[in-house]
Amino acid sequence: MAIIEIPYSTKSLKVNVEDKNLKGILVSKANSYKADCSQNDIVNRSLDNCIGSKSLEELVKDKHNMVIITSDHTRPVPSKITMPILLERVRKVNPSINIKILIATGFHRPTTKEEMINKFGQNIVDNEEIINHVSTDEDSLVSVGILPSGGELFLNKLAMETELLIAEGFIEPHFFAGFSGGRKSILPGIASAKTIMANHCSEFINSNHARTGIIKDNPIHKDMLYAAEKSNLAFILNVVIDENKNIINAFAGDSKLAHEEGCKFVMDLSSVKSIEADIVVSSNGGYPLDQNLYQAVKGMTAAEATCKKCGVIIMIAACNDGHGGQSFYDTVANSKGPEELLERILKVPRNETIPDQWEIQILARILSNYTVIVVTDVCDPNMITSMHMKHAYTFDEALSQAYNIKGKDADVVVIPNGVGVVVEK
Template identity: 50%
Template sequence: MHIQLPYGKGRLEGEIDDQKLQGYLQCPLNNHVYESEAAIVEQSLKQPIGSKTLAELAYGKRHIVIIASDHTRPVPSKIILPAMLSEIEKVSPQAQISILIATGCHRSTTAKELRAKFGDELMQRLTIHIHDSESDQMADLGILPSGAPCLINQLAVEADLLLAEGFIEPHFFAGYSGGRKSVLPGIAAKNCVLHNHCAALIDSPFSRAGLLKGNPIHLDMKVAARKANLAFIVNVVLDEQQRIIASFAGDAVMAHERGCAYAAKRCGLPPIMSDLVITSNNGYPLDQNLYQSVKGLSTAAETCCKSGVIIMACQCADGIGGDAFFNMFAQCETVQKLYDKILSVPAAQTVSDQWQAQILARILIDHQVIMISDLDDEVIKKMHMIPAHTLNEAVQLADKCRGIKSITVIPEGVSVFIQK
C-alpha cells in the first residue's frame, strides 16, 4: 500500500504491507466544504464570544498591542491581522498598533520569516517587536497557581488594549494551543516559562493533549493571560493544508474554550494499537527541527504497543532546535537515568528544554523511535534513536527491530490526539 506523509514543504512517500495495516488516524478537519478564509474570520469578529466587538473595545484606545505567533506556527496572519486592523482603524484611526511576536523561549524570528508571515503590505504598516524572554523589560504580575513568578513583557502590560491572534490544535502538554498560550509562554520571561514547564507539572496525568480540565500547565497559562489583561483573541482552526476552516473571536477564555470544543470533536480519535506507528510532524513549519518532533511522537506513543516502534518523519531543516535538548541525551548513560534525573529537578531549578527531554525520554523508555530527517545520522544516534532516510528504509528497520505484525498510520501527528 502506498502512503504519503508531510515532510518539510513536500511529501515523503513509501510502501507498507496492507495486510498489516490496522487503520489510519486522520483528522476529519480535512473533509470540509471551503468558503473564503477571510470571510470566516470576518464573520467571527461580527459575532464575538463572551465579549463586546473588537471595534467597541478599541474605541478611543491609543496604544494597542496584538500578540502574533512566531515562525514555528502556521498561523495565517496575512488573513487574520487585516480583519483585526480593519475593526480597530475604523474607530481609532490614530491608535498606535504594535505587533509583539510571541517567541516564548524560541530563537528570534528572522526578517525573512516575518516577511513570509505578514507580507510586504503589513510589514510596511506595522511596528513589530520580537519578544526576547531574557532581555526585554518584564512586568511583575505576582505569582501563578504553580508558584511560578508571573513576569510578562512590559510592552503588552502597558498597552491600552491587548489582543492576540493564534490557532487551535491539540498540544501535547498544554491540552490545546492558542488562547492563553500567546501570553504564557509566548511573551513571558524565561524563568516564568521554565517554572511553568517544570518536571512535576509535565508529569501530571492531566498535562496531555486534549485535556484542559485539571491541567496544571493550562491553569497557569489562563491565570497569566488574565493578569496581563488579554482582552480579545482571534483563533482559527486549520486543515492539513493550513487553510482556515473555523474562527473563534472574543473573550480570551470563552472563545478559546469554544474553539477547543470544536477541535475536540474533530481531532480526538480512538486508539488503534499496533506494533508500528508511522507518523509525521505535519510538515513545514512544524517540522523545522528535532525539538518540535516530540509533539507528533507523543501522539504516536499513545497508540503504539509497549516495546513497539514509532517511525517519525520530521525534516529538521533548521537543525536540532536546542543545544540543551541535544546534550541531555548525548551525555546521558541511559534514557531511564535521564528521565529519573529530570523528575528529581525542583520547579525553581528547571532548565531550558528540560520538558521536551522529559517527554521524549518517557516515549523512548517504552518505544524504539526511527527518525527520518535531513540530520546527520550520528546526531540521531546520540539522541538514542535510529536514523533513516526514506520511508521504505524505516519500515524495513522497524521490522528488524521487532518483527512487525500490525501498523497504524497517523499522517499528521500534531493534528490529532488519542482519546482513551
C-alpha cells in the same frame, strides 16, 4: 498495498505499507471538513459574532495604543489572512491608534525578517512595528504576580503597559497544554524564561492531566489561564486550520470563552480512537512544525498514545533546522540513556527547572518505552543517533529497520499528522 501521503517539510511523502501489516490510519476529520465560505469570510464572521466579549471595534474606540500578540515562525498561523483583517478593522474605527505587533516567541529564538515576510507578507513587515519577545531580556519584562503553582509571573512590558492587549493564534491539540491558542499567547508566548520554566516543571509534565486534548485539571493550563487574566488579554482571534493550513473555522472574543468554544470544535474534529500496533508512523504535519527535533517530539506523543510498549515509532520530520535547541541537544546527547535521564529529571524541583527540560522529559519518556526512527534526508544523521534515536533517509529504510526489530508480520498504524489528532484510548 496502501499508499499514504504524509506531510514533510513544504511537500509530502507517499509511503507504502502492505495491506497485511496495515492495521489502521488515524486521521483528523479536519482533513475532510468543508467550510461554507472563504477564509476571509470565516474570519470576518467570527469577528462579527464575538463570544463573551464586546466587539473588537468597540474595544479599540478612544484607545491611543494597542498591542497585537501573534505567534512566531514555528506556528502555522495564517497571519497573511488574519493580521490584515485585524489591522483594517481597528483602523477603520480608530485611524490614529498606535499599533505594535508583538511576536510571542516564548522560549524560542527570535523570528527573522525573512520569516516575518513569509508569515505576514512584505507590506506588513515594511509598514508595521513588529517586535520579537525575548524571554531572557529582563529589561523588557515586568513582574505581575504569582502563578497558582507558586512561580513568579514575569511578562513583556509592552503588553502590560498598553491600553489594549489582543492576540491572534490558532487552536490545535497540544501535547501537554491540552490545546494551543488562547492563553498560550501569554504563557509561554510573552513570559520570561524563568516563568516558563516554572510552568513547565517536571511535576506538571508528569501529570496524567497534562496530555493532548486535556485542559480539565491540567496544572499547566491552570497557570496559563491565570497569566492571561493578569495580562488583561482583552480579546482573541483564534483560527482552526486543515492539513493544507487553510482556515476552516475561527473563534473571536473573550480569551477564555472563545478559546473553550474553539477547543470543543477541534476536539470533535481531531479525536480518534487508539489502535494498538507494534509500529506507529507519525509526522509533525510538515512545515513549519517539522523544522527541528525539538518540535518533532509533539508528533511522537501521538504515536506514543497508540503504540504497544517496546514498539517502534517512525517519525517523519525534515528537521532541516537541526535539533532546535542547544540545551535540548546537549542534555539528551550527553546522557547515558533515556531511562537515566528521565529518572534524573523527575527529581528536579519545580523552581529549578532547566531550559528545555519539558521537551527533554517527554522525549526521554518516549525513548524509555519505544524505539524511535527519524526519517529525514536533510538533517545530520549523527545528531539524531547521538540523541539515542535511529535515523533513516527514507520511509522504506525506516520500515525495514522496524520490521527487523518487531518482525515481518508486525502491525502498523499510520498517523499522517501527529499534531493534528487527539488519540483516545
